[in-house]
Amino acid sequence: MNWKLVLGILTANVLFMSSSYTMLIPFLPMYLTLELSVPESDVNIWSGIVFSASFVMSAVMAPIWGKLADKKGKRLMAIRASFLLSISYFLGGIVQTPEQLALMRLFQGFAAGLWPMELAIMSLYSPPDKLGVCIGILQGVLTAGSVIGPLIGGVLAEYFGMRASFYLAAGALFVNCLAFVFVIKEPPAPETPSNSPKKDQSSFSLLSRPVIATLLCASALVQMVILILQPILTTYISSLAGELPNLVLVSGIVFSLGGIAGAAAAPCWGWFGQHNGFVRAMLMAMLLGGCALIVQGTMTELYSFAAMQFVCGLFFCGIHPSLNSLLAKCTEPSVKGQIFGLMFAAQQIGSILGPILGGVVATYFGMHSVFFAAGAVLIFMSLTLRVNRKRLPAA
Known part of the structure; x- marks a missing residue:
């Protein structure tokens, strides 16, 4: 096809x-x-x-x-x-x-x-x-x-x-x-040279590869950061809006700004990664997204918060396409199903942990702290992966 x-x-x-x-x-x-x-x-x-x-x-x-x-x-x-x-x-x-x-x-x-x-x-x-x-x-x-x-x-x-x-x-x-x-x-079956040694294709053998383990951990943490805001975001928007009429509609619009930005910018990040390296695109998106989250946590006025919600969406959408492209490039065609299945499992684990962590942080340290914690995790990931660049693919 x-x-x-x-x-x-x-x-x-x-x-x-x-x-x-x-x-x-x-x-x-x-x-x-x-x-x-x-x-x-x-x-x-x-x-x-x-x-x-x-x-x-x-x-x-x-x-x-x-x-x-x-x-x-x-x-x-x-x-x-x-x-x-x-x-x-x-x-x-x-x-x-x-x-x-x-x-x-x-x-x-x-x-x-x-x-x-x-x-x-x-x-x-x-x-x-x-x-x-x-x-x-x-x-x-x-x-x-x-x-x-x-x-x-x-x-x-x-x-x-x-x-x-x-x-x-x-x-x-x-x-x-x-x-x-x-x-x-069905995609065409990959051609395997007759003299090539047969590799162990189990999930455990894939996870034992440092590159794959690193990317899957990053995928879980990024998903955790995305979901960490879910328990408090609507409540936080409502606290900024005060007595504004049509509060539900306004909250929905502000909430969706990140998605609108992400839908528009994700293909651009894919193009950037294709031409400048997916590792560079991923690390840049993590760093900028983390900084934007911290700035968003300092906003005390609805319209500035909404603007930063849009900015966060522009950066967040660059992380997953780069991660997925790196996983695709560093694995053989014969294990593509397994590798993306493991990626999905890692994201589900992040989806479980994120709301729980967000609720705990908001309860004990205040809603502002959730943005600071989420931003700090992304910045830490970006800097750590940059230092340990050898654990990432050359792409």
Whole structure:
């Protein structure tokens, strides 16, 4: 298949996947209260259980699905993930109790793995000199979906009820499944010289490579930094806005500015990494993103905070495309499924730790401190990886 056609189809798939997820997740507390009759006193604990259930399961399953992808085919695993995710969203629309919703999220974590398969397929179809741009475009569309999703979810909830969002998400993921069944073909198998020694292809052998272990740890920490702000960001925006009318709308707009910036800038970071080195792009994005977060934590006025939210989005979106491109370049084609499965598992671990750490820091040191802590982690990562450059690929 032509790599441009593959990129176009996967771009649409990623947009459906990302927007389907984000038009539901921000509204889970409301879903628990309005549709599942959870008392206000219990909604926080149920939100935590429902939110984290998927991350825990997917962190366990992602490496397993990745290993199967390399043995049975990445296209097959993409079909599996999109079809099962479609079923999970449909089940989410018919649940009647919070326990059932938690079970649905566990099943969703079991089904997850579509994003790493999209990356693996694209990395195999993409010409080497276009890898950074392709990964950057997919990352940008993933971010764009995180902006579009809540808007669609809010409109559907207002006019058709919250369950309609689950049914629409189920339909979108089923369309993704059909695209993989009827259009996308399995990437060509890599050619292995007959005299080349056979390598151990287990996940443990991959993790024993210093380069891969370093990149996966970085991926987990970056995801932790992104999610560390989630428990307090809306509350923090509300405290800056004060008695401003349409507070929910204003908070949503400010919240989405980072995603808008990221969607626009991610392909540019991919191009920069392709021409100047992905390591340089990653370290620069980490350093600038960390500094922007610290500055954002000093803002005491809504409009300046909103401006820094946009600036943070410009820098944050340069980290993951560089990490993913480096993982793609430093591994053999025969283990692309495993490596992106491990990457997804690392990000899920970061997604679990981030909100917990953010809540603890905000509780004991104040909400400002969360921005300082997140920024300090990114700056420390950038400087540490720069000093230990030999643990990173030469790209």
